[in-house]
Amino acid sequence: MNEPAKRLLVIGPSWVGDMVMAQSLFITLKQRYPGATLGVIAPAWSQPILARMPQVDEVLPLSVGHGEFGLKTRRELANRLKGRFDRAIVLPRSWKAALVPFLARIPERVGFLGEQRYGLLKERRKLDKQVLDQTVKRFVALGLPEEEVASGRFTIPQPRLEIDYDNLVNLRIQHALSSRPAIGMMPGAEYGPAKQWPLAYFHTLAKRLVDDGLEVRILGGPKDHIAGQEIVQGLPQAHNLCGKTALADVVDLLADCRQVVTNDSGLMHVASAVGTRVQAIYGSSSPDYTPPLTNKARIHYLGLECSPCFQRDCPLGHTNCLNQMHAETLYKAVSADASERLKP
Template sequence: MSDKKHPQKILVRMPNWLGDAVMALPVILGLKELFPTATIDIAIKNNFAGLIGLLPLASDVIALPDKNLRLTRSGRYHTALILPNSFRAAWDIWRAGIPERIGFAGDMRSFLLTRPLPRPAKHSMSQAEYFKTLALAAFPGFQAGGLKLLAPGLAINSAMKLLPKENTPLIGIGFGASFGAAKMWPAERFALLIDRLDELGSVVLLGAESDRGVEQKVLGLSKSNPLSLVGATDIQTLAGVFSRLSLYITNDTGPMHLAAAIGTPVIALFGPTSPAETKPLDKNAEVIYHGADCAPCWKRSCPLDHRCMTAITVDEVEKEAIRKLWLP
């Protein structure tokens, strides 16, 4: 058997966004099914490395931060599967000296790849299917694995130290969006929703350090006193928090995908992006999306009146939250 058909040392270059990285995890699981005896390592951003520890195959998968790609020049890998479309991702793998370099063509990077594969038309499939399409073209017989992440016991213990001890439903709120303000439901609507949800359970605000500005605006508008864990969790602790939540209401963000993969009931608010492409992989996740004549536009900031997000009312989100919390 040739190494090209049955590679024994594979490096997977993961996407740079958290949500995309979560949607790419079925590729890792599928590769382990296809090549059960192979070493499969992952090149992933440092701040997302904890994501790999949530896989059921964590003991067989190693997170390899990008800055250490130079270490692979020793000949450790024969094959690299490059999931991002960027020139830089292909350039890093080429510099690492990995003999077999597989990825979609485009972005003037085909000369860096030994197998530049035809890229599907833009917006022609979901992001998860996009990654699966690349893996299948690279490795005939590939089938994506099902995605179910598990928060480690230590992560759950860390989360429980942060969360309220009351025996009431825990409702998480994700009001940020690292991609840009266009994805954000208005802060005043989140504040009003939080006040209403405060009567149903304990509300917990979640987000990255970069969400501090929005956090302060929401807290300033809210009449209640929700617990804020903004900037207080790494990936694994956040997974532990999600494992304890009864519901997570969020914009279209990376943590949305993480929560859905953990199995947390999710209500996702979509506007400038397309649910057909980036909705959570969990079929039980609820998407609220009204669209607009200009949506999806994929813009980071709205040049108009944010109509795609303001079309979502507090009443309908509250109604869906009650349904999720109290109906089987």
């Protein structure tokens, strides 16, 4: 007899890149449980990303600020969920992340050990960092039986976000974008300066690309607007769109780019998930831990003796892991990949 369809709930992560990577878990769950319904508890900002994932049947926004406990809000959400789900998968390892499924009395609740969650989870798994050496593997593993996870040889589906082409047409008109082939640039990295390639290098690269007849689009949030202005300074075919577009718009604009040059950031994972070729720059972080989940990526990582340090600011004060990666290197990579794309 076939296993009955499940009502599944995932407590999602709080970062853009992690939410994109979580789609690998969503795909896995829908493949393993055909006919299952999937709900995701997530911050309100993530709804535009989740709306582009056909595996997600329902988004349950949790309006709690970063670092805020919000017991009343969590209890109210839990009360609305009682009796609606059979199994909850808790991706964050914090105590508070496991609270809603516990209060909702969801019978099966699985997650990794962390922050004294012994009473909150029914199935508490030990995190083997040797086997599960990437964030996406840890997400997918929680959707599989432990015996399948132990070997480390399980499939990681690539995230794939849907594109709204009508919205893309409107965006091109609204922002007076040209018909030139576009290169996206994402200079931001929410984690900190040790993940951010120098703005002067982005500017130099943008100038070379504009001179080659390409359009450059700087993409990011409101916090990245000043950085975007520095990059596009004096470049008529470079557009600073930071803070001028919603997250759903950025998805479509990235899909319209031939390539992107990006720090290790949430938008790097978005670009990967829309099928755009990615030039991924790593400084303090590691491409082994959070690689772009696509076969169309080129990794730029110097692998210095002090790398990766995983710090927000360079502890040695020089940030050589990024400063020694010059604009010419990225220009040659973009040019080489553009030539490869044109081959018959």
